[in-house]
Amino acid sequence: MGFLELNHVSKGYGPPSNRYEVLKDVDLSIEENEFVAVIGFSGSGKSTLVSLLAGLEQPDAGEVRMKGNVVTDPGPDRGIMFQNYSLLPWLSVYQNIEIAVKQVFPEMGKAERKTYIQGYIDMVSLTNSEWKLPAELSGGMRQRLSLARTLSMKPEVLILDEPLSALDALTRAVLQDEIIRIWEEDKRTVVMITNDVDEAALMADRIVPLTPGPAATLERSFAVTLDRPRDRTTLNFNPDFKKLRNTVSTFMMDLNEEAKSLRVETTYRLPDLEPLDLTKVG
Amino acid sequence: MLQTLKTTLLKVIDLTALGFLEPYVRLAYGEEPTKQLRKIGQFTVVPVLVIIAGLLVWATMISPNVKTKSGELPSPTVVASAAGSLHQFAIREGNKEAAYVATGEEREAWLADVEAELESIGAEVESANATVVEARKAEAASKSERIAPLQAKVDALKTAMKEERAAKQAALKEQAASLPVGDNPQRAAYLGELAGLNAWLDEQKAEIDTIDDQIKLIRDEKDPAVLAALSQQTAVAEREQYLKKMAEQLGEDNRQARVATGQEKLDVAKTTFFNAEGAAAFNAAKKVISAEERLAKTEESSYAKPATLYYQIQRSILCVFAGFFLGSAIAIPIGVLCGLSTTFMGAMTPFIALFKPVSPIVWLPIALIVASALIPDPDKHWFTQWMWELPLIGQYKINPAFMASAVTVALCSLWATMVNTALGVASVDKDHLNVAKVLRLGFWSRLFKIVLPSSLPLVFAGLRISLGVGWMVLIAAELLSSSEGIGKFVWDQFNNGASDSFAKMMVVVFIVGAIGLLLDRIMVVFQRLVSFEGSIAAV
Numbered sequence: 001m002g003f004l005e006l007n008h009v010s011k012g013y014g015p016p017s018n019r020y021e022v023l024k025d026v027d028l029s030i031e032e033n034e035f036v037a038v039i040g041f042s043g044s045g046k047s048t049l050v051s052l053l054a055g056l057e058q059p060d061a062g063e064v065r066m067k068g069n070v071v072t073d074p075g076p077d078r079g080i081m082f083q084n085y086s087l088l089p090w091l092s093v094y095q096n097i098e099i100a101v102k103q104v105f106p107e108m109g110k111a112e113r114k115t116y117i118q119g120y121i122d123m124v125s126l127t128n129s130e131w132k133l134p135a136e137l138s139g140g141m142r143q144r145l146s147l148a149r150t151l152s153m154k155p156e157v158l159i160l161d162e163p164l165s166a167l168d169a170l171t172r173a174v175l176q177d178e179i180i181r182i183w184e185e186d187k188r189t190v191v192m193i194t195n196d197v198d199e200a201a202l203m204a205d206r207i208v209p210l211t212p213g214p215a216a217t218l219e220r221s222f223a224v225t226l227d228r229p230r231d232r233t234t235l236n237f238n239p240d241f242k243k244l245r246n247t248v249s250t251f252m253m254d255l256n257e258e259a260k261s262l263r264v265e266t267t268y269r270l271p272d273l274e275p276l277d278l279t280k281v282g
Numbered sequence: 283m284l285q286t287l288k289t290t291l292l293k294v295i296d297l298t299a300l301g302f303l304e305p306y307v308r309l310a311y312g313e314e315p316t317k318q319l320r321k322i323g324q325f326t327v328v329p330v331l332v333i334i335a336g337l338l339v340w341a342t343m344i345s346p347n348v349k350t351k352s353g354e355l356p357s358p359t360v361v362a363s364a365a366g367s368l369h370q371f372a373i374r375e376g377n378k379e380a381a382y383v384a385t386g387e388e389r390e391a392w393l394a395d396v397e398a399e400l401e402s403i404g405a406e407v408e409s410a411n412a413t414v415v416e417a418r419k420a421e422a423a424s425k426s427e428r429i430a431p432l433q434a435k436v437d438a439l440k441t442a443m444k445e446e447r448a449a450k451q452a453a454l455k456e457q458a459a460s461l462p463v464g465d466n467p468q469r470a471a472y473l474g475e476l477a478g479l480n481a482w483l484d485e486q487k488a489e490i491d492t493i494d495d496q497i498k499l500i501r502d503e504k505d506p507a508v509l510a511a512l513s514q515q516t517a518v519a520e521r522e523q524y525l526k527k528m529a530e531q532l533g534e535d536n537r538q539a540r541v542a543t544g545q546e547k548l549d550v551a552k553t554t555f556f557n558a559e560g561a562a563a564f565n566a567a568k569k570v571i572s573a574e575e576r577l578a579k580t581e582e583s584s585y586a587k588p589a590t591l592y593y594q595i596q597r598s599i600l601c602v603f604a605g606f607f608l609g610s611a612i613a614i615p616i617g618v619l620c621g622l623s624t625t626f627m628g629a630m631t632p633f634i635a636l637f638k639p640v641s642p643i644v645w646l647p648i649a650l651i652v653a654s655a656l657i658p659d660p661d662k663h664w665f666t667q668w669m670w671e672l673p674l675i676g677q678y679k680i681n682p683a684f685m686a687s688a689v690t691v692a693l694c695s696l697w698a699t700m701v702n703t704a705l706g707v708a709s710v711d712k713d714h715l716n717v718a719k720v721l722r723l724g725f726w727s728r729l730f731k732i733v734l735p736s737s738l739p740l741v742f743a744g745l746r747i748s749l750g751v752g753w754m755v756l757i758a759a760e761l762l763s764s765s766e767g768i769g770k771f772v773w774d775q776f777n778n779g780a781s782d783s784f785a786k787m788m789v790v791v792f793i794v795g796a797i798g799l800l801l802d803r804i805m806v807v808f809q810r811l812v813s814f815e816g817s818i819a820a821v
């Protein structure tokens with residue numbers, strides 16, 4: 001039995017007459033301290049999967065289990081890092097972390113809490129920006145703050161919902177390295193949702209592609225056996241990496257084509273008409 | 283150091299939305315002078331020019347052409363002088379108040395000054411009176427000079443008309459005698475001639491009336507020289523009256539003087555009592571007691587100062603804030619509940635929809651009846667007595683009329699806050715609520731840490747509208763309830779009908795506008811302080 005499990009999970013939206021099945025019969029088992037990347041096309045139900053894992057939503061069928069217990073509501077043991085940061089804009093960097101720490105560790109003393117929070121601020125290199133508001137931070141800094149807040153709750157599972165997709169390529173690379181560094185320092189279970197095969201191959205232990213919706217599901221998974229620490233500069237020349245990337249990409253492309261072929265194309269037969277040549281009339 | 287000052291200044295300017303000041307700061311730091319000068323032109327020079335143009339239009343085109351029973355619409359200069367006289371009144375009343383309680387050497391020195399001034403003012407009064415008489419004479423002379431030719435014309439016209447009428451009538455009578463019976467066409471023509479005579483008469487009369495009207499207009503004209511002399515006379519007379527009153531306040535009517543007199547009387551009463559025998563002792567003792575009581579009252583007494591405009595403005599501001607805070611205290615909790623629960627919102631919607639459009643004119647009498655019923659006699663009721671004893675606000679003598687005005691302000695202004703609060707609470711970002719869920723925040727933590735901070739910008743946008751509405755409502759409410767304040771000032775002036783009442787009402791227009799602007803700016807600052815990036819109501 002896995003640490004975090006999805007058993008035949010289905011989820012759909014809308015009234016029964018016009019139901020849109022987002023996820024259907026999803027099975028996934030994640031081991032403790034495993035780094036799993038769920039990869040999928042946009043609109044394939046990745047964010048729904050995150051909501052289910054976090055407990056923000058309940059599956060229509062099947063169940064989400066963590067350490068054997070059914071997940072019924074969200075909680076700080078599953079730290080979620082939202083796609084659009086979801087920082088509280090009226091609180092400073094420090095206060096954004098403080099609100100989480102105060103709630104999760106109410107017994108912590110004042111001085112202890114201060115050093116604890118400062119530790120996370122330093123960890124994500126936001127030192128000297130403690131009293132800035134999120135509006136005064138760059139996109140990368142906001143994402144780092146979001147990460148620090150999530151980590152400060154000391155979650156057993158870290159759920160990253162497309163954490164880096166809103167960032168430019170350079171910031172993205174820096175943050176990828178940072179997340180891996182933090183993960184390696186302080187191992188824990190990670191589920192990362194992404195749409196980038198390279199990112200998944202660089203960071204994860206296992207890549208799980210989500211088939212395109214509607215009724216998306218997880219078909220098979222690809223283990224990433226590359227040694228850690230992985231160096232992005234040399235990785236591009238690593239034959240295993242290239243092979244993995246090609247396999248996953250091909251698999252995804254095939255899925256996409258399959259989805260396209262599944263789609264019912266309606267063709268309209270047009271009547272065979274020729275315009276009249278008015279110059280010859282009369 | 284200078285650089286931080288600049289940043290601070292720019293921040294303050296941004297916070298208070300006084301953007302037109304920004305180019306001055308930047309110019310002072312020598313930043314892109316041409317650009318800053320252009321901005322100064324755009325945001326300072328142009329508005330100032332428009333204001334000047336507006337004043338000119340008012341002075342030259344609007345005010346001379348709006349003629350009413352209460353006189354011409356006051357021109358800017360008249361309004362300015364009315365403002366000056368209101369200010370002077372306040373100063374003089376303040377002096378009288380101070381004079382009443384002045385003591386010792388200060389009082390004597392002051393009294394000497396006032397008496398010296400009083401002596402010198404006699405000549406001024408006489409010369410002002412003489413000027414008025416002369417101006418009147420000159421006016422009468424010039425008017426009769428202008429009227430004389432017109433009157434002569436009228437008289438001539440009248441005589442001519444009478445003569446001609448007599449002649450024509452005689453002719454027609456003659457003609458009537460010779461009318462053949464049965465010749466109807468000829469008789470019809472005769473009727474036409476007679477009607478023609480009447481028409482001619484009407485024409486003549488109309489001509490005479492036109493000239494008469496011209497004469498009347500000339501008679502009614504107000505000569506500027508006379509008006510100036512009259513206002514000069516009034517000013518001097520008022521000053522004289524003021525000085526006389528001051529002399530009294532510093533002299534025999536002064537508190538110290540009255541206390542001394544009272545003391546003397548008490549001493550006399552006491553001596554009488556000590557020497558009295560038999561039944562007379564009882565009456566003498568009574569006199570001692572009443573003299574003691576009177577003395578104690580005199581020692582406590584103060585000048586019965588009439589309400590000055592400044593006092594009324596302060597009381598109005600106090601009243602609008604009382605109503606505003608009362609309204610907000612009702613609106614914010616209900617708004618929060620509406621935003622949190624759609625059921626509650628559904629339950630409240632009929633009330634909100636029904637009461638929101640009710641005019642202050644309807645609320646006020648109801649509020650007044652209720653307030654007067656609760657506090658029938660403010661001089662004896664414990665609540666008003668307690669309010670009057672309070673420091674700072676005690677001097678504003680909060681009474682049922684004040685409370686009714688405040689309640690009316692609250693009832694009319696709370697809707698904007700309520701609706702905005704409900705909207706703000708209902709539209710908290712879903713991501714922020716998810717954060718609360720993941721953190722497992724309890725109801726109160728979620729409310730105070732996520733929901734309220736997130737809806738504050740909208741709440742404050744609502745408060746800003748409420749305060750603006752409240753200020754408008756207040757003036758009407760005070761006018762109706764006779765609660766001492768700006769509204770009552772306007773109403774008093776309207777009923778007073780003095781020569782400068784119209785101008786004083788115009789002064790109030792600007793005062794009300796300026797205070798409204800100030801209140802709005804204060805709310806803008808608060809609104810900006812609670813706003814954050816991406817908040818809906820960021821101004």
